[in-house]
Amino acid sequence: MAFESLSDKLQNVFKNLRGKGRLTEADVKAALKEVKMALLEADVSFKVVKQFIKSVEARAVGTDVMNSLTPGQMVIKIVHEEMIHLMGSDTTELKLKGGSEVTVLMMMGLQGAGKTTTAAKIAGKLKSKGRKPLLVACDVYRPAAIKQLQVNGEKQGVEVFTMGDNQKPVNIAKGAYEHAKKNGFNVLILDTAGRLHVDEDMMAELQEIASNLEIDQALLTVDAMTGQDAVNVASTFDEKIGIDGVILTKLDGDTRGGAALSIKAVTGKPILYVGMGEKLSDLEQFYPDRMASRILGMGDVLTLIEKAQETVDEEKAKTMTQKLKKNQFGFDDYLESMNQMRKMGGLTSILSMMPGVGSQLKGLEDAIDEKKMAQIEAIILSMTPKERSNPEVLNPSRKHRIAKGAGVDIAEVNRLVKQFSEMRKMMKQMPGMMGGKGFGKRGRFRMPF
Numbered sequence: 001m002a003f004e005s006l007s008d009k010l011q012n013v014f015k016n017l018r019g020k021g022r023l024t025e026a027d028v029k030a031a032l033k034e035v036k037m038a039l040l041e042a043d044v045s046f047k048v049v050k051q052f053i054k055s056v057e058a059r060a061v062g063t064d065v066m067n068s069l070t071p072g073q074m075v076i077k078i079v080h081e082e083m084i085h086l087m088g089s090d091t092t093e094l095k096l097k098g099g100s101e102v103t104v105l106m107m108m109g110l111q112g113a114g115k116t117t118t119a120a121k122i123a124g125k126l127k128s129k130g131r132k133p134l135l136v137a138c139d140v141y142r143p144a145a146i147k148q149l150q151v152n153g154e155k156q157g158v159e160v161f162t163m164g165d166n167q168k169p170v171n172i173a174k175g176a177y178e179h180a181k182k183n184g185f186n187v188l189i190l191d192t193a194g195r196l197h198v199d200e201d202m203m204a205e206l207q208e209i210a211s212n213l214e215i216d217q218a219l220l221t222v223d224a225m226t227g228q229d230a231v232n233v234a235s236t237f238d239e240k241i242g243i244d245g246v247i248l249t250k251l252d253g254d255t256r257g258g259a260a261l262s263i264k265a266v267t268g269k270p271i272l273y274v275g276m277g278e279k280l281s282d283l284e285q286f287y288p289d290r291m292a293s294r295i296l297g298m299g300d301v302l303t304l305i306e307k308a309q310e311t312v313d314e315e316k317a318k319t320m321t322q323k324l325k326k327n328q329f330g331f332d333d334y335l336e337s338m339n340q341m342r343k344m345g346g347l348t349s350i351l352s353m354m355p356g357v358g359s360q361l362k363g364l365e366d367a368i369d370e371k372k373m374a375q376i377e378a379i380i381l382s383m384t385p386k387e388r389s390n391p392e393v394l395n396p397s398r399k400h401r402i403a404k405g406a407g408v409d410i411a412e413v414n415r416l417v418k419q420f421s422e423m424r425k426m427m428k429q430m431p432g433m434m435g436g437k438g439f440g441k442r443g444r445f446r447m448p449f
Contacts, residue, residue: 003042003257003260003294003295005041005042006038006039006041006042006257006295007294007295007296007297009034009037009038009041010035010038010079010295010296010297011296011297013031013034013035013038014031014072014075014076014079014296016031017031017071017072017075017076018072018073018076019072020071020072022071023071023072023075025061028057028060028061028075029057029061031075032053032056032057032060035053035056035079036049036053039052039258039261042257042258042261043227043228043257043258043259044258044261044262045228045231045258045262045265045266047266048086048261048262048265048266051265052082052083052086055082055085056075056078056079056082059078059082060074060075060078076296079296080292080293080296083261083288083292083295083296084288084289084292086261086264086265086288087260087261087264087271087288087291087292088264088270088271088288089288090288091285091286091287091288092245092270092271092272092286093272094122094126094217094245094272095216095217095244096126096131096186096187096216097186097216099186100184100186101186102177102180102181102185102186102187102188103186103187103188103216103217104177104188104190104213104214104215104216104217105122105187105188105189105190105215105216105217105219106190106192106206106209106210106215106217106218106219107119107122107189107190107191107192107219107221108192108194108206108218108219108220108221108237108241108243109194109220109221109222109233110194110195110196110197110198110222110223110233111142111194111195111196112194112196112223113194113221113222113223113249114221114223114249114250114275115191115192115194115221116139116145116148116149116152116191117148117152117249117275117278117280118221118247118249118273118275118283119135119149119152119189119191120135120149120152120153120155120156120158120280121156121273121275121280121281121282121283122189122219122247122273122283123135123153123156123158123187123189124156124157124158124280124281125283126187127156127157127158131186131187132184132185132186132187133158133185133186133187133188133189134158134159134160134161134176134179134180134183134185134187134188134189135149135152135153135158135159135160135161135189135191136160136161136162136172136173136176136188136189136190136191137149137150137160137161137162137172137191138169138172138173138190138191138192138193138209139169139191139192139193139194140164140165140166140167140168140169140172140193141165141193142193142194145191145193146162146164146165149162149191150162152280155280156280159185161175161176161179161180163175169192169193169205169208169209170205170208170209170212170213173190173209173212173213174212174213176188176190177213190209192205192206192209193205198233198236198237198240203240203241206240206241207240207241210241217244217245218241218242218243218244219243219244219245219246219247219272220233220234220237220238220243220245220246220247220269221246221247221249222234222246222247222248222249222259222263223249223250224248224249224250224251224257224259224260224274225250226259227258227259228258228259228262230248230259230263231258231259231262231263231266231267234246234263234266234267234269235266235267238267238269243267243269244269245269245270245271245272246263246267246269246270246271246272247271247272247273247274247275248260248263248271248273248274248275248286249274249275250275251274251275251276252275252276252277252282257295260274260291270286271286272285272286273285273286274286274291329424330388330389330390330391331380331383331387331388331389331391331420332380332385332388332389334380334420335377335380335381338373338376338377375406375408375412376416378406378407378408379402379403379406379408379412379413379416380416381406382401382402382403382405382406383402387402391417391420391421394417399413399414399417
């Protein structure tokens with residue numbers, strides 16, 4: 001996961017600070033030296049790191065902190081606040097026109113950054129908020145680029161405008177704008193061509209589109225895995241074309257994450273969204289405060305709750321709660337809870353947002369084997385409806401048949417049945433977790449498993 005190494009190192013530094021009852025100026029400087037090295041290793045810009053450490057030190061080496069009852073906690077609080085400031089402090093929203101006016105979004109980026117997929121992700125997000133977006137295939141160079149956009153558009157239930165690959169991109173953009181006005185579309189998303197590197201032809205093409213169409217938001221898609229190169233690309237695009245915001249992709253991968261901490265400070269442009277996976281639903285709004293909390297191991301419960309609100313079926317959750325209370329929770333319900341977890345990004349993703357769990361995820365990865373979940377699904381689907389609804393009927397003969405049907409050893413079936421039985425007992429003893437009336441301000445958050 002992104003920031004894993006940085007997060008581990010920072011948490012070790014702060015663990016040492018917390019262990020001291022009293023801090024000296026030397027203690028703070030030694031800790032910040034380690035913070036500096038951790039940030040540089042995460043590929044954060046040297047100038048950004050230098051200013052960050054200077055700002056933290058100016059606040060941390062003070063009488064209020066040194067004489068505090070919890071000086072270690074005070075230093076962590078300062079680092080947290082300065083990290084939020086570094087990434088932009090406030091969350092930036094897409095600026096969209098009201099009513100039937102057409103908002104034009106121009107997607108830009110290098111080839112391989114995930115621009116076409118991101119265009120479809122944004123279209124789906126806007127559609128879910130009541131907008132009527134139109135995806136426009138302006139990439140006439142990359143083989144299958146148009147087809148990729150059409151496939152993704154169909155999955156999102158969003159129309160794709162194309163004039164084939166024999167037209168100039170500027171003519172396609174102008175044609176799409178007229179089509180949008182005539183057919184009631186209020187957001188135009190231009191998927192422009194990418195290149196393997198920034199070149200004059202690419203920039204000239206984008207400039208031509210911008211001079212013939214009023215672009216409301218120029219959005220740059222950059223690959224978080226390219227580190228400082230992502231920041232350099234953002235600076236070049238801003239200088240040549242002008243950008244209004246950045247979308248950082250592949251932040252779920254094995255990336256050091258320096259780009260997320262550097263882009264706003266270097267370019268002055270906000271990060272609007274972050275791509276956290278390949279699925280079309282894996283696009284999160286960028287919240288600097290939440291990202292800083294994730295990096296420092298404080299979790300991100302607000303994003304977790306929002307994901308649950310978007311993906312968990314409230315009625316099904318209520319039904320499941322009642323079944324658990326009455327000890328009627330069967331394997332079909334267990335399967336449903338697994339599907340709800342998948343929609344939320346999987347158990348690893350959920351746990352990474354829980355306070356204090358992020359740093360321990362590395363050791364839990366073997367226990368949270370996503371492939372194991374597929375095996376569990378195969379075992380459950382090999383049961384009869386009666387067996388799924390009433391696990392008590394599972395005798396050795398039935399278990400042998402189920403193991404054969406799922407292609408696993410009978411020991412795996414026995415293990416699942418035992419775990420399921422223990423889970424039912426545990427859930428019945430925890431009514432507080434399963435209480436509440438939904439996900440509102442007064443209700444409790446219910447985990448879907």
